[in-house]
Amino acid sequence: MFRFLFRLMATFALAVAVIMAVLDVTRTIAASRLVLTPLRDSWASVSPGTLEQVRVFIVENTHPLVWNPIMTSLLDQPGFAVFGVLAFLLYAIGRRPERRIGRFVAER
Structure with a gap:
């Protein structure tokens, strides 16, 4: 349940990061110089x-x-960087642990 909530918050933070990045790219193209809000x-x-x-x-x-x-x-x-790092951290917290069953078993 909590892993799902962390992954959901990570998805939301990633969406905000993408929106903020698109806004900065649009402003950069319009101004013909790098714009980081x-x-x-x-x-x-x-x-x-x-x-x-x-x-x-x-x-x-x-x-x-x-x-x-x-x-x-x-x-x-820059806002997109802050929300991008936040999305990464939330996803890392909410990721599923690696299955350890069969890890050291010889597979045929």
Whole structure:
């Protein structure tokens, strides 16, 4: 059940990564230069209020250093890369373990 949920979240994160990559490629072609949209800009254009709420939540409930060096550097990365790595990690957590039956058995 949990493996299925992790794989489902990985699929969703991969879909978001592909959408963000297509947007960046489209902007790159239109501008005739490389355009990589940071996650902060994408998030602020979709829902600016939630970005501030997450900042306040992290600063109030964790150490303030979690927001400033860690989260700000993460939010400055291209959105497609962040969601691509997230998709990979979620899929790795939710993958099925390798079957060990017959692993050392001589097969004919």
